[in-house]
Structure formats: C-alpha cells, structure tokens
Amino acid sequence: MKVTTYAVRRRIAAAVITIAAVVLGIYSFILLPVNFLPDVTYPLIRIHIYWRGATPEEISTNIADPVERQMAQVDNLDYLESSSIEGMYTLLVNCKYGVNVDVAYQDALAAMARVARQLPKDIDPPVVFKADPSQLPVVQLTISSDRWDLTKLRTWTENWLQYQLQAVPGVAGTDIVGGLKREIRVHLDPNAMEKYGLTLPGVIKRLSEENIEQFGGRVTVGRREVIARTMGEYRTLDDIRNVVLANGGPGKIYLKDVARVEDAHEEVRVITRLGGQPTVKLSVLKQADANTVEVARAVNKRIEQLTPSLPAGVKLGLVENQADYVSAALNGVRNAAIEAAILVIAIVYLFLGSWRHVLVMLLALPITLILNFALMQLGGFSLNIFSLGGLVVAIGVVLDNSIVVLENITRLRHLHPGQTPEEVAETGTAEVGSAILAATLSFLALFLPFLLVPGLTSLLFKELILVIAGIVCVSLLLAITLTPLLTSLLTGKHAESPKDGRFARFFAWVTDGYGRLLSSALKHRLAVIGVFVLLLIGAVILFPWLGSEFLPRMDDGRVMVKVKLPTGAALTETGNLLGRVEEKLQGDPLVESYVTMAGGKVWGLTTYEIANEGQIDIQLAPRHARKTGTKAYIAQLKKTLAPISIPGARPMVMQPPVKGIRKVGEADIEVKIKGQEIDQLFDLARKTSESMNKLAHFTNVYVSMDMTKPEYQVEVDRVRAAELGISVVDVASSVRSLISGQVATRYREGDYFYNIRLMIPEQHFTSRQEVENLVLNCAQGGYLRLRDVARVIPAVGPVEIAREDQVKEVIVRGDAAGVSVGRALGELKEAVSKMNLPVGYEISYGGQAQMMAEMQRSVLLILAFALFFSFVVLAVQFNSLKLPALILGSVPFCLAGMVYTLFLTGLPVGATVIIGVLIVVAATVNEGVLLLTFAEELRQHDNLPPLQAVISAAKIRLRPRLMIALAIIFGFIPLALNLEEGGEMLQPMAAGAIGGLALGLFVALFLMPCLYVFFTGRRDGQFHSSTPPEANHRSSVQ
Template sequence: MKTTHYAVHRRLATSAIVVALVVLGLYGLWRLPVDYLPNITYPLVKVQIKWQGATPEEIDTNIADPLERLMSTVDRLDYLESSSIEGMYNLNVYFEYGANVDIAFQDALAALTRAQQHLPKDIEAPYVYKADPSQLPVMQLTVSSDRWTAVKLRDWADHWLQDRILAVRGVAGAEVVGGLEREIRILLNPAAMEKHQLSLDTVIKHVAAGNVEQTGGRVTVGPKEVIARTMGEFTTLEDIRTIVVAGEGHRKAYLRDIAEVIDGHEEARLMTRFNGRESVKISVLKEAEANTVRTAEAVRRLLGELKAELPEGLQLDYVEDQAVYVKQALAGVRNAAVAAAALLIVVVYLFLGSVRQVVVMIIALPLTLVLNFGLMKLAGFSLNIFSLGGLVVAIGVVLDNSIVVVENISRLRRAHPNQDASGHAVDATTEVGPALVAATLSFLALFVPFLIVPGLTSLLFRELILVIAGIVVISLAVAVSVTPMITATLFGGKHQQRTSGWFEHLFARFTEIYGRVLEGIIGWRWVVAPVFLLVVAMAFALSGRVGGEFLPLIDDGRIIVKVKMPTGASVSETDRALRRIEEQIKGDPLIQSAFTLAGGYVKGLTTYEVANEGQVDIQLIPKAMRTISTEQYVARLRKVVGQLQPPGGKAMVRQMPIKGIHGMQASDIVVQVRGQDMETLADLASRTSRMISDLGRFQNVLVSMDLSKPEYQVKVDRVKAAELGVQVADVASSLRSLISGAVATRFRDGAEYYDIRVLVPEERLTCRQDVENLTLTCAQGDALRLRDIATVVPASGPVEIIRKNQVKQITVEADIAGGDLAGAVRELRRALDGLERPAGYLFDFGGRAEMMADMKKTVLTVLAFALFFSFIVLTVQFNSLKLPGLILGSVPVCLSGVVFLMLLTHLPLGATVIIGVLVVVAATVNDGVLLLTYARDLEAHKGLTPLRAVVDAAKIRLRPRLMTTVTTMIGFLPLALNLEEGGDMLQPMAVAAIGGLGMEMLVALFLMPCMYAIVSKSSTQIVEAKISATKVQSLENC
C-alpha cells in the first residue's frame, strides 16, 4: 500500500505528522466541555400562561381551546400536550425529530400571536421558550435562617443572592422557589365598602392614581434646562392609607376607613424545607454551550467567597450538585477504560509473546484515542457518559487492525528471515490491507443507520456511535501507517524469535488440537449446522423471559417520596403528612439531604402549585460510602412509608429516573385514558385504576385527577343583572379580583418594587354567605351585593385538566411490584383490551412504556439497515452473494449468546444493548472477512481444495481472531462488572456484547468453516487433499 510504503520509508516525516496530530488531539481534549449527557436538542417549544385565580375548567375553555386549535396548524408538528391547573396553563408543542428548533419556535410564536386576540385580557404575558435538557439545574442550593422570617429570606434570595449568581460566567438563570414574596396588601372590609357605596374598581383606580411619578417637561431657567417632575410615588404605608376614596370636605372617606394596609406577603401556597429547616431553594441553570462542571464549580467558588458577607444566622446548603455526580460518573467510566486498556495489553503480550510487539500496541492504543479527541472537538461533542462509553467500547476493537498487521508481519518474518524489517512491514501490511479496509467498511456500515433513522434512541446514542466510528477509522489509519513504521524501527532488520514460554507452547498445542477437531467437525458439517440452529431456536424461546426497558435506573441515590392527599385538602394538611415522613427518616446515616416541598410538585423546570400534593426529595450518600443500592433502599423505605399512609391519601416511594431525557418519569407505567367528557373519563380512569390494582403486579397506583375538588359555582341571573346594567363578565372579573386580589400599582422600596394587591382577606371569606355578600357595582355606580343578581351553589370540579392533541385525558400511574417493564406492559395491555369502555374513548401508554415501544421500533430498524449495508459492502468485497450470506447468516447464532447472558445476569434489554449487538455483528463480519478472504487466497495461490483451504486458513488466522475477540471482550469487562459510579447506564450493553462475542467465538472457530464447506459444494474429502509435509509445516508456522 502506498500509505504504508510512505510511512515506513519516510519515518521522520511520518513522525512529525503524528506529533502534530497528537498536539491537536490533546488541545481538543483540553477544550472539550464536560457534561453527563450529550447535548440533545429536543424539537420542543413550551408555552406557559398564568391567569390568577382561574379554575382549570375556565383555563381549558378560554385558553386551551382557542390556543391549541391554532397551534395544531404549525408545520412538522408531532403532537400537543397541555395541562390546566388552578391559575396556570402549560402547553408543550412537540415537533418531529429533525425539525429545526429555531424555525419551530418562530412558528409556535406566530400561532400564539394569532391566538392572543381570543384569550382573556387579564392573563399575564405568555412565557414561550425552547426546551433543552441543558436547562435542567446544574446545581440546587437552599438558604435557611433561624432568625429571619420567610418573607425576608425570600427577599434576600431574590434581590441579593440571585443577582450575584447570575453574574457567574456560564450561568443562564437562577430559579427561586419557597419562602414568601413580599407585597403590600390592601385588605378590604366588604361592610365598610357597602356603607360608602364603593366598588373594587373604584378603590383600585384611586390607589393607582395616588401613586404617580411623571416627567412634566423642560423649563428653561437662564442658560440651563430644568426638568419638572411630579413626585407622587408612595414612600410609606401611611401615604397609601390616607388616599381619599370617597366623599369630599368633612365627609371624605380614606382608604384606612374601608381597608387595612399592611406590609405583608403573598398567599402561602408552597412550603419548602431542607433537612427539616424552613428554606428557600435556588436552582442554577447553565447556558446551552457552558461546561456543567466548570459552571457548577464557579458557583461553588462564588458562594465560598460570599460566606464572609452572609448575614449572621444565615445558612447555605447544597441540595444537588450535578458537577459532583458528573465527575464521579465520568471518573468511573474513565477508570473502566484504563482497566480495560491494562487488561488488553496483558492479553496482547500473552498472545504475541514479544515485548517489542507489545510496545507497538502500547503506542497505537493511546495514539488512536488522543487523535479521536481532536475529531470530537471538531464535531462539537462533549465528554459525557455516552461519548466516554464509546471510548470504552472502542478500546476493545481499537487494536484489532494493528493486531492483524503485527501478527502478519511476525508470520512473514518467520517465513522469510533474511528479508529486512521494512520489507516485512510493507509486504505484510499490503497483504492484509484490503481485508482490513473491507472489515472496517463493514463495521462502519453497521452504524450508518444511527445517522439516518430518526427518534430519541438514535439521537441519544449518536455521539457514542460517531466516537466509535471515528476511533475505528483512526485505528485503520494507524494500523497501515504508524504500526508498520514502529515495527520496522523496533525490529531493525534482525529476526527476533518469539519469546518461548508456557503460553506459546500451550497455544501451539491448542492450534494443533483445534486443526484436528475442526477437520472432524467439518466431516459432520451437516449435523453441526442444525445444532447451531437449535441454539438459535432455544434463544428465541427464552427471549420472552428477558426483561425490557428504555434505559436502566441509575444508582445515584436520588429518591422521591410523593404524597397526594384527598382532593380539597389544604396546604397545611399536606404539610403535616410530609412532616411525619420527615420525622421517620431524620437521622438516617444513609441520607445526605432531604428537601421537602408541600403544596405542589416539580415537573421539569416548572413548580406547579397543587395544595393536596407534596414531595420529599431524598439524596443518599455517595455509592462508594454505602453498602446497599438505591433500589434496595427504596424497597426498605417503602415499608416505613407504608405505615404512614395519610387518611384518604397516598404516600409513594420511587427511585428517580435519569434527568435530562424527555419522557423519563418517576413512575414505571403511565396509562393515558382519553376522551372528551370529563365525568366519563373520570369513571373510566377509576375503573382502570381498580383493574390495575387487582392484577397484583403493580403498586403505587395513582389517578392523576378526579372531579371532587370542592368549589362554589356562581350562577348569574341574567335578567336581574341586565336590569342593573351588569354583564356576566363583570361579575366574573370582580369576583376573581375580590377573592384572589388585583394588583393596583407597585410600591417602591429603594431599588426594588413590590406589588400593591387589593383584595378581601381570607378570614372574611369563611363560608358561602360571605361570598354572596361581596360588593359589586352596577351601571348607575351604586353598590350591590352578589346575592342580588346571582346564587352561589356548592359543587365540585377537576383539579387539573390534561389534553393531548386537543383531546382530554386522565393518566393512571403505577409502579411494578416485581418483574420487568416489558412483561408488565404486555400483561397490562391484555387486561386493558378486556376492559369495557364507551365508544370514542381509548387507552394509550406514555412515559417509559411509550419510550420503550419507540425504542424497539428504532432498534429493529437500525439492525435491519445495519445488516443490509453490511451485505452490500461484503457483496462488493467478495463479488459474490454466497459468502456475504454465509457471514450474515451466522449473526442470529451469535446474538443467541446475548439472550443467554442477559437472562443469566437478570439484566433487561434496553436501548444501550443495541450498541453491544452491533459490536457483536461487527466482530462476526470482521472474523468472517478475514477467514474467508484468506481461504480464497489459499485456493487461488496454493491450489488447495476449498475444504483444505478453510481448515488451513482457520489455523493460520486462529491467533489474530482469538486476540481480537478476547481483547474486545476484555474491553467490555470493567463496564460489565459495574464496579464504578456511572456504570449502570452502560452495563447492559457490556454484558450483551460479552455474551454475543462468546458465542461469536464458537461461530468463527467452528460454524463458519462448516458453512464455507457446505456452500463450496466440494465433495473432496480432507484426508484425500493432504499437502506435502513441508507445506503443512510452513502453513502451521504461520
């Protein structure tokens, strides 16, 4: 090969090029960002609209309906998903994978603009943003104090700490949750308002008119211009209290006559604690391109510097620091790579028996990996669990090409000891070069489907696949250039005998025995082939017992205890239930921290306010410091929490799934019950919940909503209202403002502004009669009570309304009590098929079950394309259809090893397993190409019969084939043992690869020669095709 000839004969120039590339690779490594997951850009746009005091039904009718009708018309839309809860509407607009996120965002924004004319006028400005897993917090910390009030604590976090965190390089935002936001409250007295014939609108207008600071214009005074300004802003609460709201002269009514003005806080709808102390939580978000580890460490440094400035009694604690786990996980994968490399070198030394040849491998291995870092930087990749996993996977195959070259050089040196080292290097590399190129192309063809098949699975593993592909290409370049150059340099031209030792004698004996066994097996080839087919049939029959899931749970110590009280329960009731759980886990040495949220739940970046829900987020101590796994601790905690079930409510313990991947929910199963009528849906969801519980395989069964949220429904008498000049909309608007409050203006305190909210205080609204006595205004300006034009009726309504593609749905969540996700889904599907349901109502699966179903489709598509592309490459290589069919026909036998070992280790088949499967297919193709190419060469150049040629080729290629397979298995071994933090994700892949490669070794050693003998259609017996003793000795020495 010209490349080899140039590298061997121009060693200095080649070395200079290699050094330059190494420098670039090291620079790329230094500049690579560090993260846990690849930078996955989801084609997802989120819309969030707040409507103070609105019920879920109001939001569904007035916001969801008009907005989703227009949003459904955007290009490349996949589906819509929305949630309407009290006071808030959230819409997720999912686009097809591959859609341009920026264009999708602009399309969604345009649809929202068109819809705004149909939306209520008193909603807050819609918040629209592109979703990105990198927006998940890189750090969460809490601020607590035993001296400060919740108001002062929140105010300090909002206006002092948050500003300093936002100034850190790489930080994109800081979300503050908990405490109480300060606001000036004007608490109305309905009786006093009625006495002075005042309505809410009148009060608001007077308050707003009394708080004005405005420029009047310029006045020229001699040579100067002077600005005239009206300074009418409130400076004290007394300024607000003395506003005249009615009358004149001595009969004036001041605001203090009809209301109490206090420096207070918003309504307490969320309660937060850290390790039992009331606290405020701050979630730090990084910029999309920022390095997770560096950003988190920069925030830590800042907080360390600020400790000296903290007020006395204030305490900062860390709830979660992604940098810590990322570093531990990446260190675990890195250690696995180092261990694999060390074992690899030992195995290579055993097979080659020469220190100098091992030196060649020691140089080729890190050189290939370092050069790949440069490619990763050019491609915009990061160092993450998947890209490093690609490095570990590639370590097993990175030396395959160099092993074949070095082994062939050694064979030629023994056969032609008088030839110089440069000649050996060039001739040996040229001899195997075409086979190496074909095998590499076949290997790469297996991974091409990941670039063309859409879906989350393909997107998630793209960096891992491209890293493997890059390393394989570089390893080929190194094998045909640097490896022969170094070999020629180290061996100088003198023949070095292979080091004699126990392993060498043992392997020579093994080769001799293998040759005789293979000859006998080929004689029974028509029996051997059916035996392997029987193995495939057994694997297929047992495959149903292997569990299935999308991605394995990570042993990172994150646990959630979720509490759902009866519908209508107050925040304080929910908080009491959570406090009982806190008392039980207090002092547990395995728990590092516990963060409690009462009155809501967290989903993604959003904290939802739901009074009857709450959660305790538990973080265990690091994996290395505990003797039990997160899964085992969850099982133990479930027994404790099971004894603390709140009356009429439910407390559930779950291990948290991996963050940053859309659709990964804490619950194992999510059944979507879909239809239009809420009452019918609620009944069907209730029956579904009971049916799932009765199956006995599930626990923590939970219906997302019911229709029992107590409410007062105001029914307006339209005739009476019309007579008094009152519109229904006026009644609704006034009622919301009186109960939930209306912001009249803002109060300035230093550099900060706080809302001035006008409302009737909660203590004056304790029963239905208090609501009926609320004061409204008629068209003539006179005051009237609500009961004059409406009746107030007790009723119930939904807590939350969820829609998917404009169709309402209720979700039923459940966890698996035993077994695997795939088996549970199959059983549940059969049960749901037998459940009676009205026409137009259907069941669907979401969450991890839906992701697993999509993963299966993607995996089968990828595997089909991979085999197709490999067949095309092999057909071009051999100019034959038989040999490619022979090689790829043995793939199912190799994959049976995957099933057997996964079943033995009780690991489920998941998305990562496809990588192990493709490595097995690649090894099968590689070994097949090397074996059959050499067998055909022996037929063509030595005149051997096909049977004799395949036996001799199998013996000659035994050493490099065993080396490549064993080294690949060794490369996966550290990940398969999962001894380090962060290995959970890649363990199934490694186990699958080892199982498949073990079976592939048997296929390559025995089945493939038998199949070659069958397709060759030769009737010549091996014993009749004996070769001269000299030729036999020559071939065996090879």
C-alpha cells in the first residue's frame, strides 16, 4: 500500500505529521465545551398566555380553541399538547424530528399573529419561545435575611442581585421564585364609594390620568434648544392618596377619603423555604451552547465577589451547582476510560508477550483518541457523558485494526526472517489492508444508520455514534501508517519472538487443543448448531422478562417529595403538610439541603401556581460521601413519611428525571383518556386510577383533572341586566376587578416600576352573600347590587383542562415501583384492556412509556438499516450472497448473550443498550469477515477443502480473536461495574455488551466454522484426528 510505504520509508515526515496532528488534537480538546449531555435541538415550541383570574374553562374556550385551530396549520406539526389552569394557558407545539426549529418558531409566531384579535383583551402579551431542555439552571441559590421582610428581600433580588449574575458570560437569564413581590395596593371602601357616587372605572381613570411623564416638545431659547417635559409621575404614596377623584357637591373628594393606600405585595400564591425557613430562590440559566462547567464556576466566582458587599443580614446559600455533578460524572467516565485502557494494554501484552509490541499499542491508542478530539471540535461536539462514553466504548475497538496489522507483521517476520523490518512491515500491512478496510466499512455500516433515522434516540446518541465512527476511521489510518512504522522501528530485525517464553509455549498447546476440539465439533456440527439454537430459544423466552426503560435512573442524589391536597385546599394547608415533611428531614445526615415550594409545581422552566400542590426538592450528599444510593433512600423515605397524611392527600416520593433531556409528561407512565365530555372523562379516569392503585407495582398514582374545585358561578339575567342598562361583559369585568383587583397604573421608584392595584380588601369576601352584594354601576348612572342582575350559585369545576390535538383529555399518572417501567406498563395495559370505553373515547400512553415506544420504533429502523447496509458491504466484498448471510445469521446467537447478562444482573433494556447491540454485531461481523476471507483464500490458493480451510483459518485466528474479544470485554468492565459517579447511564450497555461478546467468542470459535462447513460443503469426507498444519502463505487475517 502506497501510504504504508510512505510512512515506513519516510519516517521523519510521518513522525512530524503525526506530532502536528497530536498538537492540533490537544488544542481542540482544550477548546471543547463541557456539558453533562449533548447539545440537542428539539423541534418544540412553547407558548404561555397569562389571563389573571380566569378559570380553566374560560381559558379553554376563549384561548385554547382559537389558538390551537391556528397552530394546527403549522407545517410539519407532529402533535399539540395544552394545559389550561387558573390564570394560565400553556401550549406545546411538537414538530416532527428533523424540522428546522427556527422555521417552526417563525410559523408559530405567524399563527399567533393571525389569532391575536380573537383573544381576550385583558390577557398578558403571549410568550412564544423555542423550548430547549439544555437551557436549564446551572446554579440555584437561596437568599435569606434575618433583618428584611420577604417583600424587601424579593425586591432587592429582582432589582440588584439578578442583574449582577445575568452579566456573567454564558448566562441566559434568571428565574426568581418565592418571597413577596412588591406592589402598591389601593383598598377601596365599597360603602364610601357608594356614598360619594364613585365608580371603580372612574377611580381607575383618575389614577391613570394623574400619573404621567410626557415629552412636550422643543423650545428654542436664543441659540439653545430646550426640551419641555410634563413631570406628573407619582413620587410618594402621599401623591397617590391626594389624587382628587371628584370636585363639587360636598367638596373635593380625595382617594384617601374612599381608600387605604399601602406599600404592600401581590397576593401570596407560592411559598418557598430553605430548611424550613422562608427564602427567595434564584435559578441561573445558561445559554444553550454555553459550557455548563465554565458558566457555573463563573457564577460561583461572581457570588464570592459579591458576598463582602451584601447588605447586613442577607445570606446567599448554594443549593445546586451543576458544575460539581457534571465534573464528577465526566471524571468518572474519564477514570473508566483510563482503567479500560490499562486493562486493554494488559491483555495485549499477555498475548503478544513483548514489551516492544505493547509500546506500539501504547503509542497508537492515545494518538488515536487525541486525533479524534480534533474531529469532535470540527463537528461542534462537547465533552459530555455520551461523547466520552463513546471514547470508552471505542478503546477496546480502536486497537482492533492495529492488532491485525501487528500480529500479521509478527507472524511474517518468523516466516520470512531474511526480509528487512521495513519490507516485512509493508508486506504484512498490505496483506491485511483489504480485510481491515472491509471490516471498518462493515463497522461504519452498522453505526451510521443512526444518522438516517429521526427521533429522540438518534438525537441523544448522535455524538456518541460519530465519536465511535471517527475513532474507527482514525484507527484504520494509523493502523496502515503509524503501526507498521513503529513496528519496524521498535522491533528491529532481531526482534524478540512471541513464541519465546512460557506463555508462548502454553498458547501453542492451547492452539493445538483448540484445533482438535474444533475438529471434533465439526464432526458433530449439527449437535453444535443445535446447542446454540437452544441458547437462542432460551434468550427469546427470557427477553419479555427483561425490564425496560428509556434511560437509566442516575444516582445523582436528587429526590423530590410532592404533595397534592384535595382541590380547594388553601395555600396555608399545603404549606403545613409540607412542614410536617420538613420536620422529618431535619437532622438527616444524608440530606445536604432541601428547598420547599408550596402552592405550585415546576414543569421545565415554568412554575405553575396551584394552591393545593407543592414539592420539596432534596439534595443528598455527594455519592462518595454516602453509602446509601438514591433509589434506596427513596424507599427509606417513603417508610418515614408513611404516617404523614391528611384525608385525600399524602406525600409522594420520587426521583426527578435526568436534567437536560426533554421530559414527556410528569410521571413514568401516563394514561391519556381522550373524549369530549369532561364528566365522562373524569369518570373513566377515576376507574383507571382505581385499577392502577390495585396493582402492586405502581406508586404515586393521581389524576390530572379534579372536578371538585369549589367555585361561585355568576349567572346573569340578561333581560333584567338590559333593563338596568348593564351588559354581561360589564358584569363579568366588574366582578373580576372588584374581587381580583385591577392594575390602574404604575408607581416609579428610581429605575423600577411597581403596579398600583385597586381592589376590595380580601377580608371583605368571606361568604356568598358578600359576593352577591358587590356594587355595580349602570350606564345610565346609579348603582345596583350583583344580586339584582345575577344569581351566585355554588358549584364545582375542573382544576385543569388538558388537550391533545384539540381534543380534551384526562391523564392518570403513576410511577413504577419495584419493577421496570416496561413491566409495569404491561401489567397496566392488561388491566385497562378490561375497561369498556364509550364510543368516541380512546386511551393512549404517555410519559416515559411514550418515549420508550418512540425508542422501539427508532431501534427497529436502525437495526434494519444497519443489517441491510452491512449485508451490502459484505456482498460486495465476497461477491457472494451466501457468506454475508452466514455471517449475519450468527448475530442473533451473540445477542442471546446480552439477554442472559441483562437478566442475571437485573439491568433493564434501554436506549443505551442499542449501542452495545451494535458493538456486538460489529465484532461478530468483523470476525466473520476476517475468518471467512482467510478460509476462502485457503480454498482458492491452496485448494484446501472447506473443512480443512476453516480449521486452519480458525487456528491462525485464535490468538488475535481472543486478544481482540478480551480487549473489548475488559474495556467495558469499568463501565459495567459502575464504580464512578454518572456511570449508571452506560452501565446496561456495557454489561450487555460483555455478555454478547463473551458468547460471541464461542460463536466465532465454534458456531461460525460449523455454519461455514454446513453451508459450503466439503470436498473430502476425511476428518483427521489432528488438524492440518498452518499454511505458510499470504493471508488476510488478524
């Protein structure tokens, strides 16, 4: 091969080029960003619309209907999901994978522009943004003070602290929860208003008119231009109190005559606590393409700089720092890579028996990995758990080509001792060049289909796959250039022989024994094939018993306790129940910190205000500092919290999903019941919930919709209202303004603005009669009570209305307990199948179950493409259909080893396992290519019958086969043992791959030769008691 000749003959040039490439690789490594997961762009658009005080039914009718009709026309739409809760509408526009998310975003903006005029006038401006799960908090801190109240603390955080942190490079923004948001409240006295003949719209109008600062124009004074400005903004609260509302009659009527003005705060809807004490929580969000570790460290450094200048009594507490966990997880994968490399080199030394040969591998391995960093930087990749996992996976594979070349050069040196080291290196590399090229192409044919199949699985593992593919390509280049160069330099003409020494003699004895064993197996090849078929049948039987989940749970120490009280429970009741949980957590040595949020739930970057719900986010001590795993702690905490309950509510303990990966749903399994009538949907959901609670493997079961939220429904008498000169719209707006309050204008203090809200004092409304006595004003003048034109009826309504593709749905959520998600889902489907659904209603499954269904479809397509492309490559190489079919026919027997290993270890089948499947398939195909290529050459050049040809080929292939298989297996052992933080993600893949490769070794040693003889026949019927000697000729072997 010309490139080999160039490398061997022009050593200095080849060395300089290699050194330059290594320098480039090291520089690229320094530039690579560091994240926990790959940067994945999801085709997802999120829309939020706030409509203060509106009920879920109002939002569903007035916002969801028109918006979703327009969004349904967006190109490449997959499906729509929406949620309508009190005061807030959320819509997820899920587009098909592969769609340009920027184009989808523009389409969504255009759809919102078309529907804008159909929406209620008093909503907040709709917020449309591209949902990016990677844009999550990298640092979360709490702000507390023993001198300031929560209003002042929240105001200081909003007006000063958040801007200090937003200035840090890489920070996208901040999110503040808790504390009390400042606003100026004007508490109107209804009796005084009625006495002076004042109306709410009139008061709002006067307050707004008196609060203005406006440009008046320019005046030329001599040679100077002077700007005229009207300065009418409120400067103090007394300015607001002294606004004249009316002039005449009894005299001037000031606002202070009919209202009490106070510097207060907005209605308390969410309570946050740190360790049981009130606090404000601030989350720092990173930019999507920023380096997680660098941003987190920069934020921490900025916090350290700000600490000396904090106001007296103010304390900042760090409750989450992504840099710590990301660094620990990546260090764990790095350590696994180092351990894998050491084990691989040890295996190579064991089989080659020469430190010079090992030195060749020691140089080839790091150079290959370093050069790949340049490819990663060129591809825009980051250092994350998957890309580094690809490096670990490839460590065992990367030496495959170099071992093939080195072993063949070593073998030829003893067959042709008269040749120079350079000649032997060139000849040995040329002999195996076509074989390793075909094996590499077959390997790539198995992995590259990942890039052709759209879906979440492909997006997540894109970097891992391309890293492996890049390393294999680099290893091929180095195998035909650097390896022969180093071999000729380091081993020399009088190199030590691998056959010298005890191990060489021992292995010669093993080779002879293997030859006799294989000869016997070939005589009884039908029995051997039968044994492997039985193993395959056993694996097929066991496969349904394997657990399944999308991604493994991480032992990251994050635990969540959620509570959901009966609908209508006050915020204080939610806070009290969470307080009882906090008492159990106090003093727990395993708990590092815990943050409580009462009155809401977090979904992505959004906090939903729901008074009867709450959660506690618990962070355990780092993994190395505790002996109890996250899963075990959750089981322990469930027992601890079991006595805590109130009628209709109990704490639910769970592990949050992996951050940075798109979350589909809120639980492991979600049963989506779709139809039109809410009452019927709720009844079906109740029955489904009862079925789930009866199953032993479900926990944290609850229904998304609750039809028992108490409400007062105001039914307007249209005829009576028309007679009195008031419309239904007037009634509705007056009721909302009087009860919820209405922002009239804003109060400026320095550079910051605060709402001025007019409202009836909250304590004024304690019964239905007080609602009925609300004072309304007529168009013709005068006043009337709400009871004069409407009835106030006690009723119940839904807490939330969920829809999918414009169809109402109720979701029953639950987590798997004690078994995998796949097994729990199977049990649930069997139970649900017994339900009788009315016509027009249907059931589907979401949550992690939906992600698993998408994964299964993607995996089937990936495997189909991989096997097809591999068959094409093999058919082209062999110019035969029989031999490719023989090689690929051996694959299922190897995969049976993965099933047995996963079953014995109790590890589930997930998205990462597919990588192990492809590694096993690639190893099987590579071995088949090399074994059958050599056997075919023996038949063609030496006229050996198939039986003798395959025995000779198998004997020569024994040492490299064992060396490569054991190198890959030992390379996976550190990941399979899961000794480092973050190893849970890749453990099932590694364990499954070890089982598949182990059984694949026996498939290569015995089953494949039997199949070869079975399919190709034999030219002589003579079986020899001893196997034929090795052929001394050119070969394409490892």
